[in-house]
Structures are given as structure tokens and as C-alpha cells.
Amino acid sequence: MLQLKNIYKSYITGGSRQIALDGINLKFRESEFVTILGASGSGKTTFLNIIGGLERCDKGDLIINGKSTKEFSDSNWDSYRNTTVGFIFKNYNLIPHLSILENVKLAVSLNCLSKQEKQDKAIEALNKVGIKDYMRKTSEYLSKDEMQRVAIARALVNNPKIILADEPTGNLDSKSSIEIMDLMKEVFKDKLVIMVTQNPIIAKKYATRIITFRDGEVIEDTNPLKEELSQKEICLNKTKMKVSMSMKLAMRDISNKKLRTFFYILISSIGIMGIALIISVIQGFGEKISNYENDTLANYPIVINKVYNNFIYNTKSSNKNAQTEDELDLNKDEDAIYPYDSNENNTEYKNKITQEYIQYIKNMDNDLFSAISYESQVNMNILKKDEDGKISVLDTSSVNLSSYPEDYGDGKYLEKNYDLLYGYYPTDKNDIVLVVDEYNRLDRNILNALGINYKGNEKIEFDKLVGKEYKVILNNQFYEKQGNYFYINSSEENLNKLYNSKEAITISITGILRSKKSNNLSDLPQGISYSNELCNYYIEDCQKSEIVKYQQNSDYNVITGQTFKSKKDKEGIIDEISGVNILSSINQSVTKNQMLSSLGASFLPSCITIYPKDFESKNDIIEYLDKYNKNKAEDEKVLYKDTSTTINKLSTSIMKGITIVLIVFASITFLISLITIFILTYASILERKREVCILRVLGSKKRDIVRLFNTENIIIGFLSGVLGVFMAYLFMVPMNFMLEKITDLADIAVLKIEYALVLIIISILITLIGGFIPAKIASRKDPVKFLKNEN
Ligand SMILES: Nc1ncnc2c1ncn2[C@@H]1O[C@H](COP(=O)(O)OP(=O)(O)OP(=O)(O)O)[C@@H](O)[C@H]1O
Known part of the structure; x- marks a missing residue:
């Protein structure tokens, strides 16, 4: 034998x-x-x-x-x-x-x-x-x-x-x-x-x-x-140990050590509860935000601005004198303006808002929007006085004239979207403001056109600019008639007379503004911005002016005598109504529309604001606007800004931040659960050394031992998951109460049933992972050593 x-x-x-x-x-x-x-x-x-x-x-x-x-x-x-x-x-x-x-x-x-x-x-x-x-x-x-x-x-x-x-x-x-x-x-x-x-x-x-x-x-x-x-x-x-056997052994062990198992399950379930609460908050906030988007953000307008400023600055300049990024940051704290060449490092895009485009907007389905507002801008006749007292005509095309809306949504536009660096926000229709870029810079062309004296890259103190006055001259004073033509009498004597006449409207820079850092709704281009009221007053007067009436009835340019270009001739001149001032109308071929607008007869929309009816209409409007740009050359496209997306981006990034913090917490909880389970399973193994060794003596394979502990861990993981999810649902009640107190949002934390089920599976996986190494250790226990010590 x-x-x-x-x-x-x-x-x-x-x-x-x-x-x-x-x-x-x-x-x-x-x-x-x-x-x-x-x-x-x-x-x-x-x-x-x-x-x-x-x-x-x-x-x-x-x-x-x-x-x-x-x-x-x-x-x-x-x-x-x-x-x-x-x-x-x-x-x-x-x-x-x-x-x-x-x-x-x-x-x-x-x-x-x-x-x-x-x-x-x-x-x-x-x-x-x-x-x-x-x-x-x-x-x-x-x-x-x-x-x-x-x-x-x-x-x-x-x-x-x-x-x-x-x-x-x-x-x-x-x-x-x-x-x-x-x-x-x-x-x-x-x-x-x-x-x-x-x-x-x-x-x-x-x-x-x-x-x-x-x-x-x-x-x-x-x-x-x-x-x-x-x-x-x-x-x-x-x-081979059957699953039913390992199940029975595991269940027996669990029911035999009820208190120990209860604490084991309780500790593991706390981790799951933590993860469940974190998920419920993330999910709940996410839903609240998307509801908010649908309900509230739908009312945020789509803005088509003369200058599409997406705030991308290429600070790497080929110019040796250009400031570095760090230097630019320092500018922000100074009470001064820095002259710079915008062409070098600015990616401002000038939208060509044409009659055709305005018509396109007007043709849009009326059911899509609740309102469309047009911010007007007009080519004004402005005289400036240099530091040496010389009077000259201000080149309005160089100073980036724009008008700011009085009210915008639920408050004053300038106060809401711009920081006042110096002076005060405008209070009168004749108050104008100077808008600088995010680094307190202003284009040299603007500074030159405004008649500001400065040397090279030297900074210009704010007080040198605030208080500076200009004179707006109405058409009837500005243009003199001679036969069938009009001309600007730019003799020094006449300009002096106009500048000092009592009809001249004095406008003065009252404040220097910079876009609020966090606010992407600030759309004014850098340069001079005036009130809508002044603009409307000026247009009204211009429309009654002699030159405009004369021009309306003439087929030739009443200043140059040239015939007009057709709306869109072979040379590709676009009937763009913004961006053409009287000086350019004199120097180049223009259309009649352009001539009239340069005389201030029609307003130039510097900004079109469309208020969508709801979230879906907003998407339809965007689709409609995109359709216009389709197949258009790059510089002919009209770029718009969807302010709700801007805010949405903001809320998404906030949400991302919150999610990252919560995920870190969840990971820590997960890790703690894992370590706890490892320790508890290991302790259980030490306790069950006898059982493991007897099973081995009786012919159980190492694999059977691992399976035995895995079965027990699956049961514990399942119970922990169920308890964790149950506790999470319980805790959500006071948590939602607290969150509502803080945020005014009701029922933020919500845990969908499918997530709860996934969490129970995760709980099983955690206990399996946490218990795997101890189970392996158990399976390798040498029964001989145990028996020798015991006997
Ligand atoms: N796992 C082990 N590691 C080291 N030495 C061991 C081990 N197992 C047995 N020995 C040694 O081998 C020798 C024989 O041991 P064994 O246990 O077989 O003797 P025994 O006759 O059964 O003794 P007892 O009647 O006391 O159980 C002893 O000197 C013992 O110390």
C-alpha cells in the first residue's frame, strides 16, 4: 500500500x-x-x-x-x-x-x-x-x-x-x-x-x-x-470547493460574528456613502446648471459687435520694445496708459456689418426672439485742440468710436462690465470714456488721433487724459455750400471759429475704463465710447441738415462730385455702412449709402443684440447666423458672441473645479475604504487560520481558500453597498436642507437608482480588491506550521 x-x-x-x-x-x-x-x-x-x-x-x-x-x-x-x-x-x-x-x-x-x-x-x-x-x-x-x-x-x-x-x-x-x-x-x-x-x-x-x-x-x-x-x-x-459550499461557509462566518461583521459592513459602507453623496451632489449640481441654462441663460443675448474681441493677445512680439507678459501684468496696477501698436499683437476682428447683413437679421423668423436691439453709432464731426493750441479735425476712424448701451439686461452696462481706473462713469450724454485693453494699453493710432502728446513707449498718466475736451460740430456748421457742392473749410481761422462757437457740443473724457477681468460680456473696442443718447441726438440733427438732404437727392458725391459705386461692383466694394467716415468717403470710392452714413444721416449699428425666446430658439438663431457666414471669405464673416455660452463656460469651469475637489474627496474615501477592508479581511484571516488550515488538510486547494474569502467579501461588499446607498439617501435629506439654505437651490443632491446600483457593484469590487491580497495570504498559510503549534 x-x-x-x-x-x-x-x-x-x-x-x-x-x-x-x-x-x-x-x-x-x-x-x-x-x-x-x-x-x-x-x-x-x-x-x-x-x-x-x-x-x-x-x-x-x-x-x-x-x-x-x-x-x-x-x-x-x-x-x-x-x-x-x-x-x-x-x-x-x-x-x-x-x-x-x-x-x-x-x-x-x-x-x-x-x-x-x-x-x-x-x-x-x-x-x-x-x-x-x-x-x-x-x-x-x-x-x-x-x-x-x-x-x-x-x-x-x-x-x-x-x-x-x-x-x-x-x-x-x-x-x-x-x-x-x-x-x-x-x-x-x-x-x-x-x-x-x-x-x-x-x-x-x-x-x-x-x-x-x-x-x-x-x-x-x-x-x-x-x-x-x-x-x-x-x-x-x-x-473543488463548490460555490454553494464557500457561500455556506462565508454566511456561517458572517452570522457567527454578527457584531464584527456589522462593524465591518458599517465601516465599508461609510466609504460608499461618501462616494454616493459626492456623486449625488455632482449630478444634482450638473442638473441644476443645465436647468438654469435652459431657463435663465436662454434669455442671455447673442451679440454682434462691430469689433469682435475674443481677447486673444499674442504677447510674443517681434518688436524689441514690446513688453513681456510679466511687464504687461505690472501695467495693470499703474495709473497710466501704455501706448502700443495694436497691429503687432492684437487679434481684434472687425465685423463688416453691411446693409445686406442688417436685412438678413431683419428677415429672421420673428418667433425666435423676444427682442432685437441695435446700438447706434454715428460718424461725428469732431474737432480736437492739440497741446500747442492748434485746432484740427479728429479722424474718427482711428479712435474706434463706439457707443455704449445705457442699460443692459438688469443694470448699467458700464458699471457692470467695466472697472473704472480713473475719473468717473459718465453721468451726462456728453460724457465720453476711454476704454483701454486688459493691460492698460492703448493703440498709438488712437492716441495720435486724440491729439495726445507722448514720447516712444513712455507711459501716459491718467490725469493727462481725463478731462480732455473735444467739440462736436453739427453738419450745418461743419459743411459750407458752394453751388451744388459742399466742402469743409479747414482753414485755421474757420476751425477756431467752429471750435469756439456756442453751437459746438463739448464732449469730455470723464473716465478710463477697463473690462472686468471675469467678465467676457464687455464688448466695447478700445478707444472712445460715447452715449447712445448723444448718438441719437446727433443723427436727428444730421438728418435735418442741408448737406444730407442735398445728398439724398443727388446721384453724385456732393463733396467730391464723383459718381457712386454700385452696391457691389466688380472691385468687390461692399456696401458696408460701418467704418467709413467722411475723410475716407472723400478719398475713396464709396456707395451712396456709405456717403450718407459718413455724413451721420443713418446710424451705423455698432452692436446688434438679439434676445432669444428660449433655449431652443437660441440654437435656431445661431444656426441662422452661421448660415450667413457659410461660404463667405474669412474677412467677410460676421462673428457673434453667444453670451450664454460665455456664462455657461464660466459655470462649466466652476462645475469642473467643484467636481475635481469632490473627486479628490471620493478618491480619498475610496482609498480609506480599501485600506480598512484590507485590514479587516486580514484580521478575519488571522482569526480563521484554523479553518483555513483544516480546509487545506482536508484537501482544499489554495484557489478554494481564495474563493472562500472572496465569497465572504462579495457578501460583505454587497451589504456594505446597500447600507452605504441607504445611508446616503438618508443623509441627503439634511444635506439638501443645508445646501438649500446656502445656495437657495432646492433638492441639489439626487442619486439616481442606476447610480445606486453601480455603487453597490463598486462596493463589491472594493471589498474584493481590498480582500484579495489577504485572501491570497490566507491561501498560502502553511497548515503544517499551524498544526505543529496547535498540537
Ligand atoms: N517546521 C519546523 N521548523 C523547524 N524545525 C522543525 C519543524 N518541524 C519539526 N522540526 C524539528 O524537527 C524535529 C522533529 O520534529 P517532530 O515534530 O517531527 O517530532 P515529534 O517526534 O513529533 O515531537 P513531538 O512528540 O514533540 O511532537 C524536532 O527537532 C523539531 O524541532
Whole structure:
């Protein structure tokens, strides 16, 4: 049956080699009761463990049924332990939280028998050892003698060929010892029983053969086997713990340690609750924002401005004198303006707002918008006085004239969108403001046209500009008629007279403004901006002026005498009504419309503001505006600004910020959960060392052990997830109450049911991940070390 050929086994402890077995050669019959005697440390247990496949020898071979085990894999050894060997230990090694029946069934649980067969076999074994009546009890209610009977039943249940018993009566009184020995003799009568004992009387009474060990060697064998062993097939059925078994073991462990498991679940669920609350806030805020977009932002207008300023500055300049970005930042704190060449590093785009475009806007479906407003701008006749007192006509095309709206949505436009750097916001229709760029800079052309004296790149103090006056001259004074033509009398004497006349309107720079940093709705180009009121007053007067009336009735330019260009001739002159002033009308070919607008007869829309009815109409309007630009050359496109998108971008970036912070929190929570689960699973493993080792002795594979812990972790993960989600729903009530107090938004935190389900799955995954390494550690626990320490 069994043969040991020259078996050597040694251990290295503290640097020295300890020989446990020193060349053991023994043969065993298929059926005999062998007792192993020997002093402590003589190698008896090591010998038993090698036969039982719990330890491997260093040298030699264990032959089973004539077959060498040298090539056995771990899996072969597991099957061998489960099907061929039954173990009985001095301290019984029962699993305390399982019933007697379940303890016995554990050994058959790894076989491929049906549930009923396993049950029947276990009951039959318990019946044989006379303990069937207690099978529903756990081991804690049994006497030592009864516990050993259970252990015998467990060793018997698989009907193994070999029974290995390590001092089975070591913990029993003499009466119980005799009972147990009688029982063993009876139930194992046709098997090979190898029993280690310290008791020579028992050995003599029950054994058919006594082998005595000393210092790892056999010194006596009362009934050695001489003949050769016949070769037989060893049946090594594959062992595998069924899912139902690992589920049962896990459930038993959980229900047995209710309080511990409850705290375990509670701690893990706090992490899940944290993540659930974070998700609910992110999701809730996201929804609130999109509702806000639909409800509120829909009312934000689409703005088509003469100057499309998207605030992109290329600060890398080829000009050596140009300021670096850091220097530019310093400008902001100064009470001064910095002259610069805008062409070099500015990407302002000038929209060509033509009659055709205005008509296109007018043709838009009226149902899409609630209102369209046109901010007017007009070419004014303005005189300036240089520092040396010389009067001249101001080139309005160079100063970027624009008009600012009085009211804009829910407040004063300038106050809302511009910082006052110096002076005061306009209070009168004749007050004008100077708009600088975000670095306090102003284009040289504007400064030159305004008649400001400065040297090179030297800064200009604000007080030099604020208070500066200009004179607006109405058409009837500005143009003199001669026959069928009009001309500007630009003699020094006449300009002086006009400048000082009482009809001249004095306009003065009252303040210097800069776009608010966070506000992208500020659309005024840098330069001079005047009130809409002044603009309307001027247009009204111009329309009544003689030159305009004359021009309206003439087919030629009343100043130059030239014929007009057609609306769009071969040279591609566009009938653009903005951006043409009287000086350019004189110097180049213009259309009649352009001439009239340069005379101030028609207003030039410097800004068209469209207020969409709702969010969907806004998209339709945008589509309509985009359609105009389709197939147009780059410089002919009219660019618009969707202010709601600007605000939306702002809220999206705020949301992004909040999300990142919350995700960091969620990650920390996740990590803490993971570490907690790791620690708790590890603690559970330490606690369940006995169970793990017994399962291994009974033939469970390492994989089965991992699966056992994984099953338990899945159950805990699931319960933690459910509890975490439930607590999150509970916490959401006070949290929403608090958030409503702070933000005025009701029911911010919402957790959709599908997210809750995903969180439960995440919880299972967390516990699986957190418990994976401890489960692996558990599966690698050496049952031999445990048994040696326990016995
Ligand atoms: N895991 C181990 N590591 C180191 N040394 C070991 C280990 N297992 C056994 N030994 C040593 O090997 C020798 C044989 O030990 P073994 O337990 O087999 O003896 P034993 O006869 O069963 O003793 P006892 O009756 O006290 O259980 C002893 O000297 C022991 O210290």
C-alpha cells in the first residue's frame, strides 16, 4: 500500500540544520494498525505529515500503491489528501462555527457528490461513531471525547485508505482514551491506520505493529513488511470547493460574528456613502446648471459687435520694445496708459456689418426672439485742440468710436462690465470714456488721433487724459455750400471759429475704463465710447441738415462730385455702412449709402443684440447666423458672441473645479475604504487560520481558500453597498436642507437608482480588491506550521 524509500527531511532554524527524518525506509500493508512511538522531537509528526502529503521530503520517495509521488503536483497532493488520507488530531481541529454535521460534511464537500449523497455519507459516519444525535450542534457543546468522535467521523466519511492519527487520545482521560481507541479499532478495521502516540500501553493493546523512532531514525519495527508491494492505480479525483459550499461557509462566518461583521459592513459602507453623496451632489449640481441654462441663460443675448474681441493677445512680439507678459501684468496696477501698436499683437476682428447683413437679421423668423436691439453709432464731426493750441479735425476712424448701451439686461452696462481706473462713469450724454485693453494699453493710432502728446513707449498718466475736451460740430456748421457742392473749410481761422462757437457740443473724457477681468460680456473696442443718447441726438440733427438732404437727392458725391459705386461692383466694394467716415468717403470710392452714413444721416449699428425666446430658439438663431457666414471669405464673416455660452463656460469651469475637489474627496474615501477592508479581511484571516488550515488538510486547494474569502467579501461588499446607498439617501435629506439654505437651490443632491446600483457593484469590487491580497495570504498559510503549534 505505502512505502517510504530513504526519506530525509531537515529544517534550517537559526542558521543550523535540524534533521527531522534521517533515511526512513518502511513499507505498510493495506490493512494494519501501526503505532509510532518515540521521544519528543524524534520525528514522529514530520513522518506523519510526509505520509499525509502535508510536507514534502528533501530526499527519497513516497510510494503509494507502487507509484512514485516524485512527480506529484500541488493539485495531486490536494486530491490525495482528500480522497486517500483521513486525519485525526490531538486537539480535534473542528471548525467552531459549523455544526457537527457540517464539520463532517466539510471533508466530502470537495467531492463531486450530490448534496443528498454528501448529507447521507456524513450522517452515516456520525452514526458509526455514535454521535448522530448531536449533529445539529456546534462543537462548543460537546465533550472532548465527543469532539474526537466527530474528528473520527470526518476522517472516515470519505472512506480513505489511510488514517493518520497524531496522538488522538493525547487530550483525553484514560476511560475516554480506551473508548476512542476501541472505536478507531472498530471503524478503521480494514484500513491502514498509522497513529502517533506517547502511550506504550495503548500502543501494545491496539497496534498490530509498533515502530519506534529515535533522532529521525527507525530503531525498532515489530512487524515489518518483507514482500514487495503490488502496483495499483491510485484514484486521485480532482477536488473543488463548490460555490454553494464557500457561500455556506462565508454566511456561517458572517452570522457567527454578527457584531464584527456589522462593524465591518458599517465601516465599508461609510466609504460608499461618501462616494454616493459626492456623486449625488455632482449630478444634482450638473442638473441644476443645465436647468438654469435652459431657463435663465436662454434669455442671455447673442451679440454682434462691430469689433469682435475674443481677447486673444499674442504677447510674443517681434518688436524689441514690446513688453513681456510679466511687464504687461505690472501695467495693470499703474495709473497710466501704455501706448502700443495694436497691429503687432492684437487679434481684434472687425465685423463688416453691411446693409445686406442688417436685412438678413431683419428677415429672421420673428418667433425666435423676444427682442432685437441695435446700438447706434454715428460718424461725428469732431474737432480736437492739440497741446500747442492748434485746432484740427479728429479722424474718427482711428479712435474706434463706439457707443455704449445705457442699460443692459438688469443694470448699467458700464458699471457692470467695466472697472473704472480713473475719473468717473459718465453721468451726462456728453460724457465720453476711454476704454483701454486688459493691460492698460492703448493703440498709438488712437492716441495720435486724440491729439495726445507722448514720447516712444513712455507711459501716459491718467490725469493727462481725463478731462480732455473735444467739440462736436453739427453738419450745418461743419459743411459750407458752394453751388451744388459742399466742402469743409479747414482753414485755421474757420476751425477756431467752429471750435469756439456756442453751437459746438463739448464732449469730455470723464473716465478710463477697463473690462472686468471675469467678465467676457464687455464688448466695447478700445478707444472712445460715447452715449447712445448723444448718438441719437446727433443723427436727428444730421438728418435735418442741408448737406444730407442735398445728398439724398443727388446721384453724385456732393463733396467730391464723383459718381457712386454700385452696391457691389466688380472691385468687390461692399456696401458696408460701418467704418467709413467722411475723410475716407472723400478719398475713396464709396456707395451712396456709405456717403450718407459718413455724413451721420443713418446710424451705423455698432452692436446688434438679439434676445432669444428660449433655449431652443437660441440654437435656431445661431444656426441662422452661421448660415450667413457659410461660404463667405474669412474677412467677410460676421462673428457673434453667444453670451450664454460665455456664462455657461464660466459655470462649466466652476462645475469642473467643484467636481475635481469632490473627486479628490471620493478618491480619498475610496482609498480609506480599501485600506480598512484590507485590514479587516486580514484580521478575519488571522482569526480563521484554523479553518483555513483544516480546509487545506482536508484537501482544499489554495484557489478554494481564495474563493472562500472572496465569497465572504462579495457578501460583505454587497451589504456594505446597500447600507452605504441607504445611508446616503438618508443623509441627503439634511444635506439638501443645508445646501438649500446656502445656495437657495432646492433638492441639489439626487442619486439616481442606476447610480445606486453601480455603487453597490463598486462596493463589491472594493471589498474584493481590498480582500484579495489577504485572501491570497490566507491561501498560502502553511497548515503544517499551524498544526505543529496547535498540537
Ligand atoms: N517546521 C519546523 N521548523 C523547524 N524545525 C522543525 C519543524 N518541524 C519539526 N522540526 C524539528 O524537527 C524535529 C522533529 O520534529 P517532530 O515534530 O517531527 O517530532 P515529534 O517526534 O513529533 O515531537 P513531538 O512528540 O514533540 O511532537 C524536532 O527537532 C523539531 O524541532
